[in-house]
Amino acid sequence: MLPWIKLDRAVVPGGGGELQLMQRGTEFSIMAGGNGLMNSRLSGSEEALATLSAERVGMRKSPKVLIGGLGMGFTLRAALASFPADSRIIVAELVPEIIAWARGPLAFLHGTSLDDPRVTLYEGDVGAAITDGKPYDAILLDVDNGPEGLSRPSNDRLYTASGISTAKLALAMGGHLAVWSSARDAPFTKRLNQSGMQTEEITVRANGKRGGARHTIWFATRR
Template sequence: MSLTHSPLPPEPVVLDRREGPYGEVVLRRHGEVLQIIANGCFLMDTSDGRSERRLVRAALAALDDRQRPTLLIGGLGVGFSLAEAAAGPRWGGITVVEREQAVIDWHTGRNAPLGPLSAAARADARTRVVTADLTAHLRGTGDRYDALCLDIDNGPDWTVTDGNDALYSPAGLAACRARLTPGGVLAVWSARPSATFEERLRKSGFAQVRTDEVAVVRGVPDVVHVATNPS
């Protein structure tokens, strides 16, 4: 009698590794899936994208009926949020702020591994990609947005890169509010729910705070925290 063995899963293959001002970032391929690793911690991959797309959909659904609302996406990642925004005809200007040059290169460089996921969205006339730290951009720009969609690190309670937790602090949330139009929406992706962050949003002056859960294959659900800047 012969035994049939399932093939072992392939070992991840590192496609690029960079040491930058915020630590190490790695792009690797695991089978058909591309993964981004920061400072040795898994951040995201191309296997699903439902929660990243929900981030943009939740922000749009929470807006009033204003025409051509403007959107800022914090974090390019693997491109799911940007692709979702550009696929929607209602959005006006779409600004993406990404501080890791490596991530931008993985989308835009020659034979960029992540390029196919974002190419159409990046070519959209509404899209602008800014290389900057998001907190610095919020404090330095004079622009205001109808929606801010933040997908930075693993969310408010589990950051793996120095400095990212400042964005979710009271000062960081104040900077977000200052850049939102009256009635504008803040949507924040997180790898797990956070009642503490919900309370921080309320104490920072946001209203209509809620949390949308997105089921994942294993473990606790991803979530999108949604809040409105009062008129």
């Protein structure tokens, strides 16, 4: 088996530790310590975050969409393919190196997505982007491995009752908050239900139709 080779490292602002960009043959992974946060061979559930959100937005005129976390670009590329052609898509990414990797060793994954005229790159904390750019028709969060899989402790506020309330107030009526997670989380589901939003929990597969690990996406719609 081919060994993993470290291509680069990044220190996450705000005490989030270190990320490493790893390569093994044609496979790439972004890792935190020994944990893989994302992998170039596993894109199904990140793509589902965008495609299922687009279904819920429907044909709203010029919908405004916030994606929290650029990662390997799977959610952004799926959003560009799925949301209406007149959409405005803001991508919030805190770690400068992830943006550099998107234009460097991972450019083959991202394609021209960052140069699409519908896309605005917000280089900073997604929590600030939520309040700075409101109202949104959809807020998509994939900034951790889920509410209990935090790579950056300060992201915890996004998943608290207060954080959910802030996201709710940043949504247009009928807009929704979508949250990706590597696992189910009953306390987070309870907090969403208590927010007054209409909540749905969906299981998706890491490899899409090919199967793979079961991941969770929550959709909470402002009524």
